[in-house]
Amino acid sequence: MPVSQPRTVFRLRTVFGAILLTMLLLPLTGMHFFRIYENELVRQTESELIAQAVFISAFYKDALAAQGPKAEKFGVLATMLEVPLDERYRPYPPQLDLRKAEILPPRPDSALPLKPADPIAAAIGQKLNPMLAEAKLSMLSSIRVLDYQGVVVSGSSEIGGSLADVEEVAQALQGHYVSVLRKRIPEAERPALASISRGTDTRVFIAMPIVVDDYVTGLVYISRSPRNVLKSLYEERQSVFAVAVLMLLITTGVATLLAYTIGKPLGALTRHAQQLTLGTRASDRLTAPPIAELVSLAESFEQMSSTIEARSEYIRSFAMHVAHEFKTPLTAIQGAVELLHDHPHDMKPDQRKRFLENIMKDTDRLKTLVSRLLDLARADVMQAGQEDSSVTQILNALKDRYAGQLEISVPDNAPTAAIASDILETVFVNLAENSLQHGGKNLAVMVTAEGDSLQLDVRDDGSGVSEGNAGRLFTPFFTTRRDSGGTGLGLAITRSLLKAHGGDIAYIPGRPGAHFRVTLRAV
Numbered sequence: 001m002p003v004s005q006p007r008t009v010f011r012l013r014t015v016f017g018a019i020l021l022t023m024l025l026l027p028l029t030g031m032h033f034f035r036i037y038e039n040e041l042v043r044q045t046e047s048e049l050i051a052q053a054v055f056i057s058a059f060y061k062d063a064l065a066a067q068g069p070k071a072e073k074f075g076v077l078a079t080m081l082e083v084p085l086d087e088r089y090r091p092y093p094p095q096l097d098l099r100k101a102e103i104l105p106p107r108p109d110s111a112l113p114l115k116p117a118d119p120i121a122a123a124i125g126q127k128l129n130p131m132l133a134e135a136k137l138s139m140l141s142s143i144r145v146l147d148y149q150g151v152v153v154s155g156s157s158e159i160g161g162s163l164a165d166v167e168e169v170a171q172a173l174q175g176h177y178v179s180v181l182r183k184r185i186p187e188a189e190r191p192a193l194a195s196i197s198r199g200t201d202t203r204v205f206i207a208m209p210i211v212v213d214d215y216v217t218g219l220v221y222i223s224r225s226p227r228n229v230l231k232s233l234y235e236e237r238q239s240v241f242a243v244a245v246l247m248l249l250i251t252t253g254v255a256t257l258l259a260y261t262i263g264k265p266l267g268a269l270t271r272h273a274q275q276l277t278l279g280t281r282a283s284d285r286l287t288a289p290p291i292a293e294l295v296s297l298a299e300s301f302e303q304m305s306s307t308i309e310a311r312s313e314y315i316r317s318f319a320m321h322v323a324h325e326f327k328t329p330l331t332a333i334q335g336a337v338e339l340l341h342d343h344p345h346d347m348k349p350d351q352r353k354r355f356l357e358n359i360m361k362d363t364d365r366l367k368t369l370v371s372r373l374l375d376l377a378r379a380d381v382m383q384a385g386q387e388d389s390s391v392t393q394i395l396n397a398l399k400d401r402y403a404g405q406l407e408i409s410v411p412d413n414a415p416t417a418a419i420a421s422d423i424l425e426t427v428f429v430n431l432a433e434n435s436l437q438h439g440g441k442n443l444a445v446m447v448t449a450e451g452d453s454l455q456l457d458v459r460d461d462g463s464g465v466s467e468g469n470a471g472r473l474f475t476p477f478f479t480t481r482r483d484s485g486g487t488g489l490g491l492a493i494t495r496s497l498l499k500a501h502g503g504d505i506a507y508i509p510g511r512p513g514a515h516f517r518v519t520l521r522a523v
Helices: 012-065 119-139 167-172 229-235 237-277 292-342 349-380 391-401 421-437 490-500
Strands: 142-147 152-155 178-183 202-212 215-224 407-409 442-450 453-460 504-507 515-521
Touching: 012 119, 012 142, 012 178, 012 202, 012 215, 012 237, 119 142, 119 152, 119 215, 167 178, 167 202, 167 215, 237 292, 292 349, 391 407, 391 421, 391 442, 421 442, 421 453, 421 490, 421 515, 490 504, 490 515
Parallel strands: 407 442
Antiparallel strands: 142 152, 142 215, 178 202, 202 215, 442 453, 453 515, 504 515
């Protein structure tokens, strides 16, 4: 029973590839998401620090301008000024990137300065201290304002110390904005997620020069730890939960897809195979799976089931016929032997002779049956070779063989058939013998070539086949000549031989005589 084809089928490797790729991308996507998110947190922190530094720088410049002539050419000439992208605007875009940035060691402590802080810068720092102390309570940043020598003039600590030897400070004192990541050594255990502390192992440092008329007049040095990824996710736990549910749904969808496309069809095949093993066939039909390989497997299984069922039915029927055909002569032989054994002296000679002749006759029939059964068995398991034969040559040989008994008409220049000559000869001999046994005197063979096949129509002028017997001609052991020694295996053997070579034979109803059509492959 063929399996219906679905509208769309997929290769098994396509389904597996899609599933494995999806499963592979899930963790990779998660890792990539965390890395991108962490990088954005660092850049967000740098942006916040830049904004704070810009406002502190603006206050510093305003305080410096209030000094009047003292502020002219105040500081050191900048040697690394960046060319502004716009005449009016001077933005400071975030520069840190976790994929490229090197995490530096913790910032070294301030050192003793070679010179004390500039008095003007120190005075400005004094004015900034109250504002920075107030701002720190909200911004949670570590803020220091340095003069043009790198000496701290304002901030929560290290006032009067020098940071000029710190890498980012040294570059910024030349007029260049610098941002770096430094390793942070926590002073206490990692805080809880709900804590105000960020609890990260790195810290963002920015050094923004305060430039007035190409002179570096001071420096804003700010640091802060970026937000912790886990803490950020905790704060966004509702969104994270929604993503987790989505991932669970995707995983469930993948499992359902596997169950539907592979598990369910294979389970149905397993049940059908188990029922076939028990000798029964499932009543339900295999549904068409959406995968090409499984469609092919289901079709092959259905074909195998039909073949096994037909073969089993053939074997059962064949065994019954064999038992019946052997039982009759064996029963007759047994009865005759018992009579001869029970009446060895009082049986008349003519009776004894008749019983012995019956035993010989039934023994010959058994020998004939065994021989024909062997021929049928060989025909059923025969494998076709690469032989070919000339139809005309074989028919001419048969014409000489049956000369005086059967007139055989031979077509001229018949094509060559893809079958061994001895097999084709056996086919024609069986048909010729059937014709003789049913009173045939003339046998006509007509050959027609159709593409790569040959059609041989064999007709005789015998008594023909009745309508009631026409459907049973190729059934093993069916014969109308059982009394004269017929076994009913000739046409069954003929069909098996032809099928083994890619051909067939069929009876064509019509009168008078018998008409058989033999189909063969042409060479």
